[in-house]
Amino acid sequence: MNADEIVDRFYVEHGPCCAGCDWWAPANSCVGECRRSAPVSGAQRISMLGMRSPSIQPEAGHIMTPREHHCGEFKDDFDWNTLPPQYLRRIGHAAAIRARDEGVRGC
Ligand code: SF4
Numbered sequence: 153m154n155a156d157e158i159v160d161r162f163y164v165e166h167g168p169c170c171a172g173c174d175w176w177a178p179a180n181s182c183v184g185e186c187r188r189s190a191p192v193s194g195a196q197r198i199s200m201l202g203m204r205s206p207s208i209q210p211e212a213g214h215i216m217t218p219r220e221h222h223c224g225e226f227k228d229d230f231d232w233n234t235l236p237p238q239y240l241r242r243i244g245h246a247a248a249i250r251a252r253d254e255g256v257r258g259c
């Protein structure tokens with residue numbers, strides 16, 4: 153399983169969070185950079201990861217966030233139906249959509 157699939161599975165399981173946000177670019181399966189706002193200094197860039205005195209100072213860039221983080225700018229406009237049905241089933245997304253649609257119809 154590659155990092156993208158791990159991130160997608162995390163999003164399907166946990167709901168709105170950086171892992172499923174259109175603004176997020178994963179660096180690996182656990183952290184990524186939020187491209188919603190302008191780049192910041194290296195120290196600011198990693199502060200949300202709880203890193204205060206890294207041995208190597210990162211370069212300036214977009215803020216790094218853990219995949220479980222969630223803010224008011226969350227956005228998921230991605231058309232998941234463009235992905236193969238087998239992949240959607242494997243990450244549990246097809247079941248999540250079905251449950252959501254059945255919930256809507258039941259209201
Ligand atoms: S949820 Fe907020 S912090 Fe996370 S990637 Fe989206 S806009 Fe950035």
